[in-house]
Amino acid sequence: MGSSRIRIMSIVGARPNMMKIAPLMAELRLDRDVEPILVHTGQHYDYSMSQVFFDQLRMPQPDFNLGVGSGKHHEQTAEIMRRFGELVESHRPDMVVVAGDVNSTVACALVAARESIPVAHVEAGLRSFDRSMPEELNRILTDRLADLLFTTEESAHLHLADEGIAPEKVFFVGNLMIDSLVAALRQPRELSLRSELELQPRTYAVLTLHRPANVDDPLHLAATLDAVARLAKRLPVIFPAHPRTAAIIGAAGLSAVRAWRGGPIDEPALWMMPPASYLDFLDLMQHAELVMTDSGGVQEETTYLGVPCLTYRNNTERPVTVSEGTNQVVGCDPDRLLNMAFNVIGKRRPARTVPPLWDGRAAGRIVPILKGSCERNLDREAERVPF
Numbered sequence: 001m002g003s004s005r006i007r008i009m010s011i012v013g014a015r016p017n018m019m020k021i022a023p024l025m026a027e028l029r030l031d032r033d034v035e036p037i038l039v040h041t042g043q044h045y046d047y048s049m050s051q052v053f054f055d056q057l058r059m060p061q062p063d064f065n066l067g068v069g070s071g072k073h074h075e076q077t078a079e080i081m082r083r084f085g086e087l088v089e090s091h092r093p094d095m096v097v098v099a100g101d102v103n104s105t106v107a108c109a110l111v112a113a114r115e116s117i118p119v120a121h122v123e124a125g126l127r128s129f130d131r132s133m134p135e136e137l138n139r140i141l142t143d144r145l146a147d148l149l150f151t152t153e154e155s156a157h158l159h160l161a162d163e164g165i166a167p168e169k170v171f172f173v174g175n176l177m178i179d180s181l182v183a184a185l186r187q188p189r190e191l192s193l194r195s196e197l198e199l200q201p202r203t204y205a206v207l208t209l210h211r212p213a214n215v216d217d218p219l220h221l222a223a224t225l226d227a228v229a230r231l232a233k234r235l236p237v238i239f240p241a242h243p244r245t246a247a248i249i250g251a252a253g254l255s256a257v258r259a260w261r262g263g264p265i266d267e268p269a270l271w272m273m274p275p276a277s278y279l280d281f282l283d284l285m286q287h288a289e290l291v292m293t294d295s296g297g298v299q300e301e302t303t304y305l306g307v308p309c310l311t312y313r314n315n316t317e318r319p320v321t322v323s324e325g326t327n328q329v330v331g332c333d334p335d336r337l338l339n340m341a342f343n344v345i346g347k348r349r350p351a352r353t354v355p356p357l358w359d360g361r362a363a364g365r366i367v368p369i370l371k372g373s374c375e376r377n378l379d380r381e382a383e384r385v386p387f
């Protein structure tokens, strides 16, 4: 190998990428042989959807921000590819690392693969088997393109083997998102959103909703929120709303939610508020009686925290959160969600179990594999040079 450092380019685009890439960047930065490069596609761009995560996760500012912004799926994906393609032509890294299943993940993986730059996929092999979700297509395609596949749970290995992915490319490393969570739990904080809301542990529930299947149809969304509002008469429900969800609630004038305007929660109701920061949201989840969500990451975080989670979807690509964790998949039926919620609240919780390798040390397992792979590629290239 020559004297120059290995250039590893990691991609973030949307909110759930941040907590996966932050611990990896921190680990890469410790390694003198590596030059870590961070690219933000700009898929998420609001302060509360992006910058606040950089701040709280102590992530360096991106070296490049492609500023793509929102758009239809195909337009957004194409625009990320166009802009990332230009970047990669001028700054050829030795490896591109993508995480999760968002449009930025597949767009950057495809560009890198086309440019013969090796791709590593963090959180590979998860499958919901529901191709109506854009994320499912993003996962399948990214795994197909990847040279290194890092998995968080056993099920991923079965899916990748079924799809004919060579097992020597696949590494069970644990969960980078849990690395961030473990680090966050160690950060002492005096003030939090929960302290402003004056919510005592296990006296409230948390709701998040952002999947198109749950929020794009105002009738379905209204029925869901009406059901949750019935639960909220007994237990206040804190609802930090994703911008797309908030916009639909506003446009449809849905009345089940109460808009929070600051200060303590003084009434049991369904309280809608702006997206919470990473640390505020973890703190809210950690002390909640119940979490209801259609997110992927929240299913894993509640499992780690030992907090009951009802997943408002027909499937999960994270089955370990059901088999070993606190998650139950309830489908997309408002009445069923309400019944299940009433079944959960006020009950004794089983002892907490944490899935294998969700120990806060995934980044330390990934970096040597990335480095080793880059070094072998560079050696191979050097052998090809005739003199």
Ligand code: UD1
Pocket: 014, 015, 016, 043, 044, 045, 046, 049, 050, 070, 071, 076, 101, 102, 103, 104, 134, 135, 210, 242, 243, 244, 295, 296
């Ligand atoms: C994306 C991911 C989804 C992930 C979610 C987490 C894809 C296909 N979807 O969905 O897997 O669970 O992020 O949040 O990549 N918006 C803002 N400000 C922002 C970002 C978005 O107002 O900073 C609004 C825009 O109106 C935008 C809409 O939210 O059109 C949707 O954003 P987009 O990034 O397209 O998808 P998400 O629903 O956030």
